[in-house]
Amino acid sequence: MNKYTVTAVGLVLTLGLVAGCGSSDGDDDSTAGPKGGSSADPTAAKPTGPAYSGPAIPGLVARPAWSLPPAHAIDLGDTLLFVKDAQGKYAIGQGYAWEPADGSVGTLHFTNDPEPATLEFRDVKTGQVRKILKVKTDRVAATTWHDGVRAVAVFAEATTESDGLSEEKTTTKVTVYGSDGTELGKATAEGDKFDVHEGYIIEQDGDASLKLTPIDGGAARKVTCTGQLAQCSFDSRTNEIDGGQAHAPLITGKYAFYVENASTYEDDPEQLVMTDLATGKKAWSTADVTPPAGVELDEDGKRTSGALRVLDVRDGRVLTAWGAGAFSPDTWVTATYDIASGKQVGGSSKYSYEDSPADTIDTEGSSVFTPDHTLAAAHTEQGTAVWQPADGKEVWAQKEGEKAMQPLRFSPNGILYGTTKDDFSPSVFLAVDGRTKKVLAKSLPEENIPLFSQPSGYGYISTQKGFFVFPAQG
Structure with missing residues (x-):
């Protein structure tokens, strides 16, 4: 079993999905406070999204606590992480290979080249925005920090072209954030064939x-x-x-x-x-x-x-x-x-x-x-x-x-x-x-x-x- 892994890795790397694709490279900003990111207004009202009209779901109450337009999220425990692209549209995280076996979101946001994106950290119970970060990225994915703590990894890939003699060189910057939007760590790796x-x-x-x-x-x-x-x-x-x-x-x-x-x-x-x-x-x-x-x-x-x-x-x-x-x-x-x-x-x-x-x-x-x-x-x-x-x-x-x-x-x-x-x-x-x-x-x-x-x-x-x-x- 899992000999599929070898074949799948080659396919996914070709698609650029396993490849670590970058970090914010110091470009973090916040629309909710000072440059570098800060907590959003805790008095803000919960989001007013669409009404739920589907069937009752055993194990859950009949009415949702809050909702948003169509979107997917990375579960960070006490917060849910949403990504908006440069046009303000929520990422839906569909169509990506190599997703987790438990059905959760692995790669939420993916583009061919680093582009501006907005990270929204929302309280899981109320939907209120706790923090907003503006980053430049080509991939946002779920990860874990030490001892299994849920986190999000933001990637940005950069390529140095050949001068005619040297080989083309790719480096990838990755920044990991915690559930409150705090930066936990960042690093740069050669190439793009790695996991976090x-x-x-x-x-x-x-x-x-x-x-x-x-x-x-x-x-x-x-x-x-x-x-x-x-x-x-x-x-x-x-x-x-x-x-x-x-x-x-x-x-x-x-x-x-x-x-x-x-x-x-x-x-x-x-x-x-x-x-x-x-x-x-x-x-x-x-x-x-x-x-x-x-x-x-x-x-x-x-x-x-x-x-x-x-x-x-x-x-x-x-x-x-x-x-x-x-x-x-x-x-x-x-x-x-x-x-x-x-x-x-x-x-x-x-x-x-x-x-x-x-x-x-x-x-x-x-x-x-x-x-x-x-x-x-x-x-x-x-x-x-x-x-x-x-x-x-x-x-x-x-x-x-x-x-x-x-x-x-x-x-x-x-x-x-x-x-x-x-x-x-x-x-x-x-x-x-x-x-x-x-x-x-x-x-x-x-x-x-x-x-x-x-x-x-x-x-x-x-x-x-x-x-x-x-x-x-x-």
Whole structure:
């Protein structure tokens, strides 16, 4: 899986979408205060956008708190970031490749060359403008700062033409802003073939290594996958390191992952190693823990499958998914481990995941989670199964004879949105109670499946009629 990554990277780079395309280069300004940007008037009225006339959305109140004309936004937690082009039109963020797997906006604004644009930081609950920045940019994209803090990256690419003897040279400036519009850091990189994640510029450094350069200064770190035929790349759709059959978050909090024995079985299957991001010292490894019950072992006690994933790291624990066996390529066993002791915490969940040729990302062995990670939903051969990551206990699962639902995302209050499809028929979008399996809505328009902003729990949708933000339902 994810061999699509190699082909897709080439395509996307050709389109200039993965390429970091620039920063404001010191041209930030504000229409809400002094030059350099300032907070907008806190007494300003909330925006008066279009009225909502769509269906009720389970998990959200009936009427939106505020709205705007058609637009998309980058979710920064307590604010939503909107971009206006030089003509004053809101960016809608559609048509860009390489978008995040969770359905959120990755690249919100893209032009071929740096052009003036306006960044609006709006309060997620009221819609009031907190800050306005005027920048010159050719791409505005969602990113994260250190420890997963949501942020926005503003790029500006510049090319120095050849003088007839020298080579043409491209440099890219990137500036990262926090949810309040404060500049967190800026850097300049050669070329345009890099990603920005967790406050680092991430570049391919040979087939088996990734170079991580801190945007706010400091020494670069290299992450290298080992193995005779090792391939190691970064998938910006999932923010994972791709080492062949093994996948994990490249950076998660104070840790970084690499793959041992990547892309070749040799005498041992692939392993995932978690290291201290600052020092490179090993903190945890799948090689040092016992695979959960249900994982097939050979006569030497080694796994017969090299398929392996780390799904999450939080609160001193690692959530993993293991390939069940060499002849069960779509069956995975999920288990949680304590980082300090290496011992498994709670039980495990075993599912045969849906193997869809249309899926080029990572549903195999993966699940979607509630924001607090108390529930997870897996896309299995029978449809959706809901389980508890803490102890591996199944809450409910679809059975043969039901319309198989593919889970899309959870609301903060446990509503699960998903899609079903009959042969030769359009997909049907629905909402169910994540704990009871009760169907709450069975035919929602696709554009009315909300995204959710944390920690407020507010949901938002972008339709052809407008951008609407709703409080969570009591």
